[in-house]
Amino acid sequence: MNLLTSSPEIDFHECEVCQKKLLIKKAIECNDCNKYFCKLHIKSREDDFLVVCHECIRKRIHLEVSMEISSQIIEAKSELKSLKEKLKLSKQSLSSLDSKKKSIISNLQSKSKNHEENIEKLTSQYLQAKSHTEKIIPIEEQLQTNLSILTEKISELNKNFNKNERKKLEQNIELNLMKNEIVKLQKEVQDQSEKIKEYIPYLMLRKLACGTCRTKIKKHFSEEIMNGYQGRNSIIASVIYENEKKVSRKNMNGSERISSIRESIAGKRPENDSCNCRVF
Numbered sequence: 615m616n617l618l619t620s621s622p623e624i625d626f627h628e629c630e631v632c633q634k635k636l637l638i639k640k641a642i643e644c645n646d647c648n649k650y651f652c653k654l655h656i657k658s659r660e661d662d663f664l665v666v667c668h669e670c671i672r673k674r675i676h677l678e679v680s681m682e683i684s685s686q687i688i689e690a691k692s693e694l695k696s697l698k699e700k701l702k703l704s705k706q707s708l709s710s711l712d713s714k715k716k717s718i719i720s721n722l723q724s725k726s727k728n729h730e731e732n733i734e735k736l737t738s739q740y741l742q743a744k745s746h747t748e749k750i751i752p753i754e755e756q757l758q759t760n761l762s763i764l765t766e767k768i769s770e771l772n773k774n775f776n777k778n779e780r781k782k783l784e785q786n787i788e789l790n791l792m793k794n795e796i797v798k799l800q801k802e803v804q805d806q807s808e809k810i811k812e813y814i815p816y817l818m819l820r821k822l823a824c825g826t827c828r829t830k831i832k833k834h835f836s837e838e839i840m841n842g843y844q845g846r847n848s849i850i851a852s853v854i855y856e857n858e859k860k861v862s863r864k865n866m867n868g869s870e871r872i873s874s875i876r877e878s879i880a881g882k883r884p885e886n887d888s889c890n891c892r893v894f
């Protein structure tokens with residue numbers, strides 16, 4: 615370009631930086647901008663070893679830096695976006711946590727209120743129970759005293775009962791002894807009455823027997839008659855009665871005596887004089 619614009623008679627290039635006039639041979643062309651520079655203001659690039667001017671190096675560095683920065687910006691933007699999303703989520707969760715917290719707080723408040731009410735209730739119940747207990751204690755003491763008195767009485771009653779039982783037992787033994795005695799006595803009475811029956815028939819026999827037999831009977835039973843039984847039906851009494859009758863008959867006159875004997879024969883004796891009475 616400079617070559618085209620420079621006058622043909624002067625074959626020079628001018629350094630774009632220091633405006634030093636250079637022979638065409640000595641002027642170095644920048645590979646990027648194709649301008650000419652002196653050797654002080656141009657150099658080989660480190661990455662591609664191409665010869666470029668300082669401005670192009672600077673531009674290139676700037677481009678690289680700006681590209682890096684823009685890529686960093688993109689990265690940062692995406693990071694920011696993700697951070698924003700995270701923030702949004704955090705806000706949402708925070709708000710949900712907040713609502714949860716509110717509900718928990720209100721729940722806790724209502725529970726605390728309930729607790730307070732319960733405590734109040736329990737306190738009043740406790741006080742009531744305490745007053746009841748205070749009332750009950752003397753009653754219990756009284757009951758304890760009564761119980762001990764009752765226990766004493768029971769033991770006394772038991773003692774008495776045992777005493778009574780023993781007494782009853784003794785009495786029972788005595789009663790049994792008496793019963794045995796009664797049985798014995800009854801047997802004796804029975805025996806005696808049997809014996810009496812043995813003697814009593816004499817009264818009947820005497821009426822039925824003939825004179826001879828009567829004498830025999832009297833002789834035979836003389837001992838029993840003498841030791842006979844007391845009372846109305848005593849054989850002795852009947853014998854005495856018979857004797858008295860005899861005496862009164864002796865004192866009668868002849869006809870009276872005969873009729874009395876006849877009477878006595880008709881009432882008491884068998885008709886036949888030969889003994890048929892069979893009392894013996």
Ligand SMILES: [Zn+2]
Nearest residue numbers: 629632652655
């Ligand atoms: Zn220069």
Ligand SMILES: [Zn+2]
Nearest residue numbers: 644647667670
């Ligand atoms: Zn250049």
Ligand SMILES: [Zn+2]
Nearest residue numbers: 824827889891
């Ligand atoms: Zn006879």
